Amino acid sequence: MIVVKGGRVVDATGERAADVLIDDDGRIAAVGPDLSSARVIDAGRCVVAPGLVDLHTHLREPGREESETVETGSRAAALGGFTAVVAMPNTEPAIDSAAVVRDVLELGRKALCDVHASGAITVERAGDQLAPMAEMAALGVRLFTDDGNGVQDNRLMRRALEYASGLGVTLAQHCEDESLSAGGHMHEGEWSSRLGIPGIPSEAEELMVMRDIALARLTGARIHFQHLSTDGAIAMVRAAKAGGLAVTAEATTHHFTLTDECCASYDPVFKVNPPLRTAADVAAVKVGLSDGALDAIATDHAPHAQELKEQTFDEAPPGMLGLETALALAITELDLDLAAILALLSWRPAVIAGLSELHGGPIEEGRPASLCVIDPTATWTVDAAMLASRSRNTPYAGRTLTGRVRHTFLWGEPVVLDGEAQR
């Protein structure tokens, strides 16, 4: 038995000062004052919260193990306070069949967080033919996406939504109209024009959001919008929710902290898809996170080996690290109290991922003891060399942030103690 002592418990039901007793089966045995046990883990001046849940993680395994593995990615997740991640299916091979789902889940058994695979909507994420969603759903897959690409064909997307609704699973869309975005490497606007880098207009994202809202209305199916980055896209989702449609949406940490002006350095560490947008879009993401238009903060953690980012801006692949900095960026940059931030990083994404029985739930007797203990006032400086990810492509190197994960418990196991991964 372990007792997490002296902290302030924060979950969807509210806040209270309480100790948390964890039993040997990895569940919460008691929550209350003055609990004791042979093993005491200090949470003084800290917040004890349900573990964070990332809807959008690229673990790169199988296929790109030089950039990340399930083991290294899950260690980064645990250090970031995450106890569950949804692994994106754009691996090599893609997660588009029961066989690959099994592989990823098997790798995840030894990980430092729960690894939930998402499945591809179409075979090989090629956008031509529906992937066998039922056989993947039977293994527990709850979120399907062709992430990295959006489903371009209107009719195929309609069928996918209809089929998914019969399985009780959710489709998640990477919104990008490729006929408008083709050839682009950064947000199209003042900076791309000045820098001579081919641009991706906001409308490439917005057109697909618009189409998918129409298809959600047509089919009645649930849809989740991934990494929304534009003012217009967020406004459309807000309106769709007001109209009663079953849509949810996430935004990444980089889309509320960085703008397209960062690309003026030509350093591909700032290249990401969807691209960094304007200051007005950053403001819109912040508003969306505070007024409910956006349901969750996701990381879109996208590791790339050093040699891939040591190219020119247009040759380098898009993507940046996110797991180890997400919580601190939210605390540092958002004008929200910690409970609101935790809602965006823990219990709301847990519901979207279909994981609310296991993660993000209230801290009470009988629930799984997957928790994070946060020191909300600690400051630290991001050092790329110290990250647990196998890759180094963080755009925040040198930045000082407020809020640090002190401990992380996964099913009762202290996988992170005092900021150190335990395995």
Added chain:
Amino acid sequence: MKHLLSVEDLGGSDGINEVLDLTDSFVEVSERQIPKVPALRGKTVVWLFYEDSTRTRLSFEQAAKRLSADTMNFSVSTSSVKKGESLRDTVLTIEAMGVDCIVVRHASAGAPWRIASWVDASVINAGDGWHEHPTQALLDSYTIRQHLGSVDGTRIAIVGDIKHSRVARSDVLAFTALGADVTLVAPPTLLPASLDGWPVSVSYDLDAVLPKCDVVYLLRMQRERMTEALIPSLREYTASYGLTRRRVDLLDERTLVMHPGPMNRGVEIAAEVADLPRSVVVDQVRNGVAVRMAVLYLLVGSGVDLRRVTGA
């Protein structure tokens, strides 16, 4: 100044004028019977051209040789790049051989910035994607100054494919820094997505602009723009934006016609217009060598007394 990556590295009109003044000395050197000075003796300049270029490379080569530099050529088509070597490894390898200056052309915007972040040698941007071509802007400014006395106060129309043109981006920076009044003339499809922060005006009506300019600067129109649905046909482009024989009559007698080359005669410029006395394309090429001598001297020849080497 360590590198010349952007016209902005020159620090406005004073810095640009310093290069143009220095160019006068090198024009004089170029006119000598033996047009060679020992300013860069013992220095090595390497050409790192990731994109085909004949005229710019030859112009730099001539400039370096007239300054007595040693030169090396890194040809991408026959090199380790074909074997998958990264840009960073390539430039570190070249630098390890002992070079003082790397002149780079690359199809990717910003490539010279990446290179400059990895090496100690000076880097000159000889064209990066759609972005910049600063020595072209300097030779264009010099040519205008030579013919019109000054760039300040001149009215310059830049006509054609601005969107994809590194020449246009650098020229706009240089011409406006020097006090010119610049108008971009192009169909909206060939303009950048945003002109916020560009101190220029825009027109879609070449006939209206021509009588009111001192310089018409024509950009090369590439055939592939048709397949990208940017223009319906070259014929329609020429009808709307080409400097035809008829349009020359709209120009003031003193107005210069410029082009960065290579020209598409019959597309952006009519063949007989290219050969008119007011067309200073050949002067641009000639001045290019002297301007590049000035740039190489400024970046690599520091410590060498110019009066001693030029005898001026």
